[in-house]
Amino acid sequence: MASKDPEKEAHDVTTSDSPDLASPHVINEDRLRRALSARQVQMIAIAGTIGTGLFLGTGRALATGGPASLLICYSIVGFIVFVTMLSLGEMAAFVPVAGSFCTFAGRYVDDAFGFALTWNYWFNDAVSTAADLVALQLLVQYWSDSVPWYALGIAVWVLIVLANIINVKAYGELEYWLSLLKVATIIVFIILSIAVNVGGNIGYGYIGGKFWTAGDAPFVGGIGGFASVFVTASFAYGGTESIAITAGETRNPARNLPRVVKNVFWRIFLFYILSALMIGLNIPYDYPGLSTKSSRTSPFTIAFQMAGSKAAGSFVNAVVLTSVISAGNHALYAGSRLLYALGSNGHAPKVFTKLTRYQVPWVAVATTSLVAIVFFSLSFVGSGQVWTWLQNIVGVSNQLSWICIGISSLRFRAGLKAQGKEHLLPFRNWTYPWGPIVCVVLTSFIVLVQGWSSFSPSFAPVDFVSFYLELPIFLLMIIIWKLLKKTEFRKASEMDLETDVYTKEDMEPPQKGWKGWSKRIGTWLCF
Template sequence: MAQRTSSSDTDQLLYKANPSQRRYGAIKHPHSQAMGSPSEASFDEQAVEAQPPATKSGLHRGLSARQVQMIAIAGTIGTGLFLGTGRSLAQGGPASMLICYGIVGFIVYVTLLLLGEMATQYPVAGSFNAYATRFFSPSYGFALSWNYWFNDAVSVASDLVAAQIVLQFWTTWNPWVISIVFWVFLVGLNSIHVKAYGELEYWLASLKVITIAIFIILGILVNVGVNTEHRYIGGENWRIAGAPFHGGFGGFVRVFVTASFAYGGTESLGITAGETKNPSRNMPKVVKFVFWRILIFYVLSILLIGLNVPWNYPNLSNKSTTTSPFTIVFEKAGSNVAASFMNTVIMTSVLSAGNHALFAGTRVLYGLSVVTPRQAPEIFSRTTTNGVPLPALLLTSSVSALCFGSSFIGNGVLWGWLQNLVGVSNQIAWVSIGLASWRFRKAWVKQGRSLSEMKFRASWTWPWAPAFVVISVTLMILLQGWSSIFPHFSAIDFVSLYLEIPVMIVMYLAWMLLRRPTVNQDLALPSDSASAISSTPAQSISSKRRRWWYNDLVDPNIVDLKRDEHEEQDEDRADDEERERRVNGKYGLMWKSYYLAA
């Protein structure tokens, strides 16, 4: 008499019969459709889990809390603030700039909180790209990851073009030389060790923070009369012709894309989660404190720029160049030396932003190569003994050759196009974080896990935040191209603002169709094993055929919420103990001040 096969035994048979299913977080019976299962998704419709190879040659956790915080600041306070505000002011006027940056700032802060919840719980390589794959849709995650890699690679090119623009303050001699010098330096630095990247970012970001603090003080003094004309400016520049809303509605919504370019980079702090020490402590701290510092810097800086610099200032933003409002304010203070210093700081910020984008893009490509199934060639998963994914670094940096197009179409116009591409890509990333968070939270609740189990939870954002982020950012993407259509259609501007949407859709559909499962899996189970699951006869190999269409949205009821959860390591506990010893020791007040500032 044949022995009856239990459900768990059948799972084992299924698992052994189809090794390809080991990639996924759950195994479903092939007869689930015959049984009338509520979820009719087949094997390949389950969430793809991102797992780095279990070898010593993977990424290293070499970034400290102070470095991670400064990386978040350095990734945001950079080219977008120092140069992008000039373009924003010229396009929309001072009021449009202040309002749009404030709106985008709040949206990004909420988005960061959503990302922080997932990054603290699952500090893996790939960050929000991995979360979109795991909790929302593998096909969407594939399209998003490649889009964001392209975003970072183009950002490096954008920063190299910005370096040429900044250099024009001193000389117009062969500006492409500075791009080559910066490119060699960035690739060399990122090929050493993640600590080298982190330390450079820390000190460059510190310089930017100090400079912005000086700028805020100087901007107030210039406005009240300490300027070359010895006159009180006040709100005069808000009342000139065309201000405060230059360009009307089209000019107003156009500022959204430049604001998105400026704020871009905050979401990539999640990418550092896979290389952050003690992520359970450090990631929430970064999310909660860093963005408020950024927002304060942005709001105060933009307010002072709008007060002190008229929207129609000569060469503020045109085809050949873009002038930094920060440099203009320092010149108004009456010091050419100070203006040169400010321009030097802008140059270092361009270097910092390029460094940050190159790091993030390299890690995204590495993450694509280590997920299962692979979404990038295996060669990009190779790392040096110091944990540097060198092949991924070289491919990411190679896109920087775009910067040499400035020789043919002008620095200002090329930088504007690249800024549009990066800004829209940042917005797509924020929408994706909202989608991933929505499905993650839904899975957490449906599977009955207590909210108290979450290592970090922004309670005031429940339950509205994911929907708010998705809807508000989608509206921004749709509206910001208004001026490229009305009153006159500009094909180049339209393409730079909307190109990534059809590209995302094509990549999403292509991956989903390529990965579409068979209607009947290639299994040959014993008839008595099949009868234990369903009265349907056992499947045969000959019944295998491709399904024409399917939906690969991840089922929140079965996605594995335990995998990749961070478990505190000995070094994490040692780090906590060392911190407590310092804070409670003889120099406790000094250490508390240091941790607060650093």
């Protein structure tokens, strides 16, 4: 007979590996430690979405697609990410494990599917780290072209490796403060952009919407230019979904992850859409240095220059530089945890599960960082061009992840329904079933058309590879693993919906008194 109290029944669900899910005060030396606070998790979510793609990628998007393409494509991708986060939050709150949506793909669809997705996303994070290191050189060119192309990148690489290998608290704290600085910069930028648009600038006067009709605007480059902005937007939003990767090291994930999903995205979405709108209004698509193969200037820096302050422009460029460091720090963290998950699931050698005394997967961190520095070394051929290629690869990888999350969500719900466990969900995706379906169909369409510019007006083989390289590799990995391991499609009635489920007994009791109130206020400010 079903329980009369579904909430109580949900809390009574047991786990086959309870030490891993225990209170942060109970430590299992063989597993990752739940040491990230709600404050840090919230800012990590922001760091994953506000990074190189927004501060630097919007310049390329404006130059290649025009102001209307910039706004429309960023809005469409924002909608996809919103639905994806709702689907992911529902699963991660129920089963908070390291590897998150990659683990879900294997558990609810097919082990070969999870294998391919996890390796794909690990590669995504390694390349993202490299792309952020390359972006540093582009930003430094704002001040000088004489800085060696490798010096700053290597220095930052050492910094983020140390932050990730010391302990997870060091990573979380660094990410928190860098993210806070980025949020403040975005707010100032939006306010300043409004002032610039109505006349608070040097040499432009009242701008209004005149740049939306100047030259080839509002759409530049035709359908090819419009379609190419999708991959730039996907690169910019990429990282939002990786917040669920922190589930294995987050305190009270059943309570904190839904908060992240419901509250953070709206702020990020607001930042992206308003920023895209103001950039398109205030900066002409043919602004010198906005997007070339040799250099790129952040639209955020240009806006402060237009306001008449070279010093302010330098300050913002420095802030943008710190945001790139933050994005690289986050990508290295996510990539190392996925490599740890690969080792734990038998998809990679067990050596990647080795932990330090502070329960940090040091072999996974070292391996991911080495791959990143190898890709970074390719920037000797021209940092601007390499950054574009890396951005395309990462953008497509992000899109594949969103498609897989949508498919996993549909299968997850099918399993819950088949086993009569839908009432156990601590957080529900209110867009199910249409949300995941729209996400899968729309993203699949975007993946196919966004490389239009590599075909027209002439075929560009290198660009074509950067747009479509991920697709055959992903399919090939599924086929090879399925043939080698004889994996089977997960039947809804046979899905594992018990292991790693988070329970009430695992939750940290709320603090009382002034400490409890101070934590609530701090968490609310972050949200």
